[in-house]
Every structure is written in C-alpha cells, then in structure tokens.
Amino acid sequence: MTALGTAGALVAGFLLRCPVCRRGGIFPSLLSYRMRERCPACGVELMPDRGEVTGGMAITMVLTSILGVVGVIYLAVFTTISPAWAVAWLIAAPTLFAVWFYRHAHGLWVAVLFLTRNMNEAHPLASMRRTDVDAERAGTVTRPLSSPDAHGTPLK
Ligand SMILES: [Zn+2]
Numbered sequence: 001m002t003a004l005g006t007a008g009a010l011v012a013g014f015l016l017r018c019p020v021c022r023r024g025g026i027f028p029s030l031l032s033y034r035m036r037e038r039c040p041a042c043g044v045e046l047m048p049d050r051g052e053v054t055g056g057m058a059i060t061m062v063l064t065s066i067l068g069v070v071g072v073i074y075l076a077v078f079t080t081i082s083p084a085w086a087v088a089w090l091i092a093a094p095t096l097f098a099v100w101f102y103r104h105a106h107g108l109w110v111a112v113l114f115l116t117r118n119m120n121e122a123h124p125l126a127s128m129r130r131t132d133v134d135a136e137r138a139g140t141v142t143r144p145l146s147s148p149d150a151h152g153t154p155l156k
Contacts, residue, residue: 001115006115008022009022009111009114010108010112010115012107012111013026013107013109013111013112013114014104014111015104015107016103016104016107017107018039018041018044018046018110019107019110019111019114019115020039020042020044020114020119021039021041021042021044023039024036024039024040024041024042025040026039026107026110027103035047035053035106035110044119046110047113048113048119053106055106055109055112055113056102056105056106056107056108057105059105059108059109060098060101060102060105063097063101064097064098064101065094067093068090068093068094071089071090071093071094075089
C-alpha cells in the first residue's frame with residue numbers, strides 16, 4: 001500500500017469510517033461507544049478476533065498519559081496556578097480527552113488492523129474469531145474439536 005493509502009486508512013479510522021471502504025461508519029450513532037461488528041457498507045469485520053478492543057484502549061491510555069505528563073510539566077513550569085486548580089485541571093482535562101478520544105482510538109486501531117493483516121482471516125495467534133465466541137455464547141454453534149482452546153492449544 002502506498003503512503004497515501006496508509007494515511008487515508010488512518011484518517012478514515014480516526015474519522016470513525018471503515019478504513020477498508022472509507023464509507024461505512026464504524027459506530028452506529030454519534031453517542032455510541034460500542035463499535036459495529038461489521039462495516040455497513042462493505043461488510044468487513046471491524047474487530048475480527050477476540051481481544052482486539054484492547055488496541056483502542058491502549059492507544060487511549062498512552063495518549064491520555066502523555067497529555068497528563070505534558071499538562072503537569074506545563075502547569076508546574078509555565079504557570080502560577082494554585083495547586084488545587086492544577087489538580088482539578090489535571091483530572092478534568094485528561095478525563096475529557098479520554099472520553100472524546102476513545103472512539104477515535106478504536107477507529108485508529110481498526111485502521112492499524114487493516115494495514116497490518118488480512119481482515120478476512122483469523123490472526124494465527126488468536127484463539128477464536130469474535131463472531132465464533134458470540135455464536136458459542138448464544139449456543140448456536142459449537143467449537144469443532146480441532147480448533148484451539150482459549151489458550152491457543154489445539155484440542156485433539
Ligand atoms: Zn467498509
């Protein structure tokens with residue numbers, strides 16, 4: 001993929017669009033924090049494997065932590081703000097940032113998945129596809145004996 005294609009996929013993910021087709025919204029509504037399972041436009045699975053949701057969480061945690069550290073340094077060095085207001089700012093600003101950025105981080109993570117792997121195949125280290133887990137919970141399908149268990153060990 002070209003650099004322009006890579007940047008386009010990342011921008012689409014950040015803007016909460018499917019990075020594959022760049023048309024379908026990855027969240028069902030403006031206030032929803034639960035991502036769609038599939039793109040409504042092209043049908044690609046947005047989080048194909050169980051546990052993928054942690055990627056967006058990690059992006060949010062890292063950037064929120066960086067924002068907090070930068071905020072502490074800025075308030076301590078460049079302002080004469082009282083400690084009580086500094087603490088209030090340092091609680092409020094990263095919290096509001098995380099609430100706003102959380103959905104965008106998940107969009108970025110879907111873009112990273114699209115750029116780094118085949119979205120239509122299970123990751124070799126993933127124990128189960130997320131849709132398989134949902135189907136198994138619903139009792140509509142049972143895991144074949146040859147598929148790996150939760151620890152990745154093949155069942156025989
Ligand atoms: Zn799509």
